Amino acid sequence: MIVTDSRPVTFREVFAVAEFRALFGGYSVFVIGETVKMLALSVLIYERTGSGLLAALAYVTGFLPHAVGGVFLLALADRWPPRRLIVGYDLLRLAMVVVLALGVLSPPAMLGLVAVVGLLAPVSSAARSALLPEILHGDAYVLGRSVLTVAAGGTQVAGFALGGLLLGLVGPYGALWLTAATCLLAALLARVGLTSRAPRVATGTGSAVGETWRVNRILLADRRVRGLLLAQWIPGSLLVGADGVLVPYAAQLEPAASAGLLLMAGAFGMLLGDLLVGRFVGPARREALTPWLALLLGVPLLAFVAEPSQWPAVVLLTVATAGFAYHLGLARRFLDAVPEARRGQAFGLLGTGMMAGQGLAAAAGGALSEVVAPGTVIALAGVASLTATVVLWRTLAPPDAGAAGCGGPGGRLPCPGGEGARPG
Numbered sequence: 087m088i089v090t091d092s093r094p095v096t097f098r099e100v101f102a103v104a105e106f107r108a109l110f111g112g113y114s115v116f117v118i119g120e121t122v123k124m125l126a127l128s129v130l131i132y133e134r135t136g137s138g139l140l141a142a143l144a145y146v147t148g149f150l151p152h153a154v155g156g157v158f159l160l161a162l163a164d165r166w167p168p169r170r171l172i173v174g175y176d177l178l179r180l181a182m183v184v185v186l187a188l189g190v191l192s193p194p195a196m197l198g199l200v201a202v203v204g205l206l207a208p209v210s211s212a213a214r215s216a217l218l219p220e221i222l223h224g225d226a227y228v229l230g231r232s233v234l235t236v237a238a239g240g241t242q243v244a245g246f247a248l249g250g251l252l253l254g255l256v257g258p259y260g261a262l263w264l265t266a267a268t269c270l271l272a273a274l275l276a277r278v279g280l281t282s283r284a285p286r287v288a289t290g291t292g293s294a295v296g297e298t299w300r301v302n303r304i305l306l307a308d309r310r311v312r313g314l315l316l317a318q319w320i321p322g323s324l325l326v327g328a329d330g331v332l333v334p335y336a337a338q339l340e341p342a343a344s345a346g347l348l349l350m351a352g353a354f355g356m357l358l359g360d361l362l363v364g365r366f367v368g369p370a371r372r373e374a375l376t377p378w379l380a381l382l383l384g385v386p387l388l389a390f391v392a393e394p395s396q397w398p399a400v401v402l403l404t405v406a407t408a409g410f411a412y413h414l415g416l417a418r419r420f421l422d423a424v425p426e427a428r429r430g431q432a433f434g435l436l437g438t439g440m441m442a443g444q445g446l447a448a449a450a451g452g453a454l455s456e457v458v459a460p461g462t463v464i465a466l467a468g469v470a471s472l473t474a475t476v477v478l479w480r481t482l483a484p485p486d487a488g489a490a491g492c493g494g495p496g497g498r499l500p501c502p503g504g505e506g507a508r509p510g
Contacts, residue, residue: 094368095226097233105221106230108279112272113214113234114241116176119268121245122252122261123183127200130186130258131193140193144200151204153445156438159205161297163212163430164286169276172217175210176273178203180266187262212434219421219429220283225369228417232364239357286427301431305424311432313481314420318413318436320474321380323443325406327451327467328387335460339396351400355407363411369418376415377482380475383409387468393461406468412482419484 101107128144131137163171182203186196222230252261292300305311332348363372363379386406394402424432447467455463475482 094365095224095229097229097365100222100226100230100233103221103226105280106218108275109214109217109221110233110237112172112176112275112279114237115268115272115275117238117241118245118248119179119183119265119272121241122249122268123186123265125245125249126253126258126261126265127186127196129253130262131196133258135193140197144197151201152207153438153442155205156208156434156441157302158295158298159209160212160431160434160438161294161301162206162209163216163434164428165294165297166213167283167285168213168217168430169280169282171213172210172276172280173273175206176269176276178206180269180273183262183266183269187259187266189259208434208438211437212430215433215437216286216429217280217283224418227421228369228372228414229364231417232360232411232414235360236357239353286430298431301428302435305428305432305435308423310423311420313478314416314423315436315439317380317478317481318416318420319439319443320478321383321471322410322413323440323447324470324474325383325387325410325447325467326444327447327454327470328390328403328464330448330451331455331460331463334455335390335399335464336396338393338460339399347396348399348403351403352407355404356410358404359408359411360414362408364414373415373419373484376412376484377475377479379409379412379415380478380482381409381472382406383412384468384470384472384475387464387471390461390464390468393459415484416482 101110124144131140131144182199185191185199191199218230218234219227249261252264256264306315329349329352332352336348359379363375367375383406386402389402390399420432420436421429451463451467454466458466
């Protein structure tokens, strides 16, 4: 186990922990498999129905079930042993993909099956997130969380590339059979590489739904936990409102402009920010920089009101999304704020809120683009993110920020939220 507060932990130290290697490997395989499945199912349903709407539903079918599962089933993340839960969900995904690959279901039935299985996705995700601080401690936990975030982005890109290749070589059914292999591999990695642990809380007699609602209310009633949840949900989610209009924004630029390049710039900025801040910034400085990194989310987007051309837009988006690294400065504070016995549900609530907020922001950005120019929508997303950051400044700043000038480098930067800032 690694415990350090004096310097940034190295990647070598984190990957020296065998359980983290298993968690990282299983998660990477999981993301690749989910991406290939989503792409293959979308193509398959379009081929069978010719319906663009059903194909789009197949592509995003995991969102609503994830949100529903997060509201009603998160208590299971603490009631069940984490390794058994992660392995069980991978095996359930395996059975689902095999049924899809057999081609015995109608397209609506396929979507229904994926939606039902997806109800347990936030439970498995919460169990994995809550397991991480039991494997890595201190700053190693923060770097490990950063590594998993980078893995999510990188393996999703790899999954799209692999899915496109497989669709061309073996078609959607063949791609689904290979997805089944990734489900099995992820289950094996978790079963062999993770240590068996007892549930964090006793099963009890109440229903999982009732327990989920009860604990969610307790978490949200806690002023400190609620503030940290809002700080992690809102500034970044509002920025995602810009994503929904990058395609029309690119369409109005020069003929050679690519929306894909703009989307890739945003993903690259997130990866770059997490890598640099997670690895090379010390724990105390990282937490002090948290509100300033959150400001970085919105400031570059203000320039989009002038409708910059493709390459300046790429630079602006890369710089803006690097600000997502602000969440690393809140990681340990959130971990300390939630009850250890409810870590699974707390991390699940965090993930569910992020998904819901980002989905709503993207939808709002798309709707707004019907009445104002895409560049203006992107700039407004920046304004919204900046406003949220200023409002939440007292929570984003570390507890001792007031004595240090709100945590800027050397304590020399002023407080947008007022002097003597304290966490909400």
